Amino acid sequence: MTFLNHKYQELTPYTPGEQVDEQVYIKLNTNENPYPPAPSVQQAVSEAAQKLNRYSDIAVETVAKPLAHYLGVKQEQLFLGNGSDEVLSYLFQGFTEKGIAFPDVTYGFYQVYSNLYQVETQIVPLKKDFSLELSEYDELKGTVIFANPNAPTGIYLAQEEICEFLTHHPDRLVVVDEAYTDFGSQSMVSLIDQYKNLFVVGTFSKSRQLAGARLGFGVGNTELIADLNRLRFSLNPYNVNSLSQAAGGAVLQEQAYVDQKIQETIRVREWSKKELARLGFEQTDSQGNFLFAKHPKVAGEKLFTSLRENNILVRWFDQPRIKEYLRITVGTQEQMERLINVLTTIIEEVTV
Numbered sequence: 001m002t003f004l005n006h007k008y009q010e011l012t013p014y015t016p017g018e019q020v021d022e023q024v025y026i027k028l029n030t031n032e033n034p035y036p037p038a039p040s041v042q043q044a045v046s047e048a049a050q051k052l053n054r055y056s057d058i059a060v061e062t063v064a065k066p067l068a069h070y071l072g073v074k075q076e077q078l079f080l081g082n083g084s085d086e087v088l089s090y091l092f093q094g095f096t097e098k099g100i101a102f103p104d105v106t107y108g109f110y111q112v113y114s115n116l117y118q119v120e121t122q123i124v125p126l127k128k129d130f131s132l133e134l135s136e137y138d139e140l141k142g143t144v145i146f147a148n149p150n151a152p153t154g155i156y157l158a159q160e161e162i163c164e165f166l167t168h169h170p171d172r173l174v175v176v177d178e179a180y181t182d183f184g185s186q187s188m189v190s191l192i193d194q195y196k197n198l199f200v201v202g203t204f205s206k207s208r209q210l211a212g213a214r215l216g217f218g219v220g221n222t223e224l225i226a227d228l229n230r231l232r233f234s235l236n237p238y239n240v241n242s243l244s245q246a247a248g249g250a251v252l253q254e255q256a257y258v259d260q261k262i263q264e265t266i267r268v269r270e271w272s273k274k275e276l277a278r279l280g281f282e283q284t285d286s287q288g289n290f291l292f293a294k295h296p297k298v299a300g301e302k303l304f305t306s307l308r309e310n311n312i313l314v315r316w317f318d319q320p321r322i323k324e325y326l327r328i329t330v331g332t333q334e335q336m337e338r339l340i341n342v343l344t345t346i347i348e349e350v351t352v
Ligand SMILES: *Cc1c(COP(=O)(O)O)cnc(C)c1O
Pocket: 031, 082, 083, 084, 085, 086, 107, 147, 151, 177, 179, 202, 203, 204, 205, 211, 214, 215, 216
């Protein structure tokens, strides 16, 4: 017996990566930042806690003002959400009347939201090397969404190709999910005045150490933002709570700290790529804070379970094209050294 509406009874929800005891596990499974936020961020949250009797600021000024400045956009071109997942949710709910197109290998929530809002989806397989060919979306209709760099492959699509598509399809909304852009690739944000059909989504979860605060944003033309706010004020005007607002405001005053950790992550990523290659792994040239790798002699599932037995948690997707791959978040240098040591042993055991 269920009280759930009929149309939701077949819904397959998103499967988040596990949250585990970090005293036990090295956690490389959800692309979080391995470093804690700067002390001033923790301080700001603690001060904001004193005013928890009041509702949060619906304009999210504390974040919107410095973020607009940092991105070089107007505040009216900015939308703040409870994680970028919420921003994406509004997009799928409200901007997909003619359907939505996205690649077969990409962020899992796109399919989940399509199902939730019963949006017609057009799934376009990535090429054999997992690269995305936008011209394959030319003949489709409606909104297009992709992550750039893509997840979980880490592959970056050059800006010129996106611009060309935007120019040729002014009547189609193009959503670029830039969750991982801060890790060394170029953002499209500066182009939103030029392309009215461009919407860029970003997050504080990956590069800004605030996954637990649930703070994401979208950047687009003012009409689009006003429309998003129409949806937001019809559902939950106080979508960003005051502790997260305080954290977000404070983290934007700590850009030097954030940048330093980003540089460290990029350095460790490139070090890890070389080590994985030395162990015989085949991998994409990931531009995110994660690696995407498979071993020619050891199955993805076997690697995943063996690592887990050694208290290292990575992400393995039981999906057709990527079954042999692991997605490994770039942790600290120390964590990655441990990973490489354990992988060395696993591979030796299997291949002797
Ligand atoms: C992590 C991730 C998100 C979600 O980020 P939140 O802001 O934590 O909701 C969105 N898109 C992609 C591609 C991601 O990897």
